[in-house]
Amino acid sequence: MSPPLDTERPLRSDARRNRERILEGARGAFAALGAEAQMDEVARRASVGVGTVYRHFPTKEALLGELVRQKLTRMTANTRVALERDGEPFGVFADLLRENAGLAARDAAIQYAMLGAGERVWELARAEQDELRGLTGELMARAQRNGTMRPDVSPADIPMLMCGLCATMTHTAPGFDWRRHLELIIDALRAR
Amino acid sequence: MSPPLDTERPLRSDARRNRERILEGARGAFAALGAEAQMDEVARRASVGVGTVYRHFPTKEALLGELVRQKLTRMTANTRVALERDGEPFGVFADLLRENAGLAARDAAIQYAMLGAGERVWELARAEQDELRGLTGELMARAQRNGTMRPDVSPADIPMLMCGLCATMTHTAPGFDWRRHLELIIDALRAR
């Protein structure tokens, strides 16, 4: 048996360039208009026809999924860096949350995926989620061993809390401030 | 000048009955299918034509708005009862949150209104919100005076946190449990 039949020839140069443009256009469109931004708008910002968008991403969900995947990858990278840092573990963890929340705050795709409506999008990046949860768990375990984090919180609580935080991010209502919300969450995780 | 020109003759008996049926049908439809349930489905459950639904509520938003208003009114009533109870103020407050969160958990209209998508719906019940926030504030002030609640949380924080909680309610993802989320929030509000 010969190895992988994964014989996909590399993309043509224009296609490779366009794929990037589309992702960039999508980031802009979703950042500006939320996840309801239309595919036509994405195409316009990418200076490309809608057909081309669909050549690269079979559905809007797939496009959102790719953006989510990329953002989770960056969060995972942040987490790796945090694991290297040495310092008071709870503080390191809290800073990581602040940093990753900041990434989410500027990303309508993540918010969309986290807010129920986009459960399918979320699943497209399951592998990335699992990896992130694993690394986060390691950091949390340290803080718990050292007694600075509540012993009864689990890595699975974090996505739930972040999901709630994203809800605050999408609102502009008076009194809604995701940074404040995050600080309350962090305090909730701290050991008494 | 004669008093109010508010000369609206009472609804015809069938209209009054249908209005109730529609609200009931809407509660059922939204509970079963979420806020994306269609107007046709609402009509079907109410055993009424779509036209009749629109005779009573000019838009879907107006219908959702009325459901939200009614639910907030019930929450306000709960809060009034809580203000009468005498007991450890923080505990009374926490129980109130548990009770009202329970109401929200069974109400897709409230969840929809709280999750950004429905900001307009939310505004239709501004008066009810303001009243609820006011009463809640009184209860919180008591707990703060008595030293059982963090002195730096304000009544305006509660809708924000409840909004996040609603995000958890709409999810079925593993590890997502709104009761757990709520307990974490309650702990965050408790004085150290």
Place this chain on the structure above:
DNA sequence: AAGCATACGGAACTATAATTCCGTTTGTCA
């Protein structure tokens, strides 16, 4: 530099769901 697979553009198509319209029915009041 010809040949061709790959990729592009964007008008047209489709699906979905809210909303309107109007002919018919039903309560209410004299």
Place this chain on the structure above:
DNA sequence: TGACAAACGGAATTATAGTTCCGTATGCTT
């Protein structure tokens, strides 16, 4: 009980946004 305003039903309309199609253009290979 007859007349009429109020209310009803649901097929038809409209609006929006995702997706498809196909004629044209372009990069790559020989």
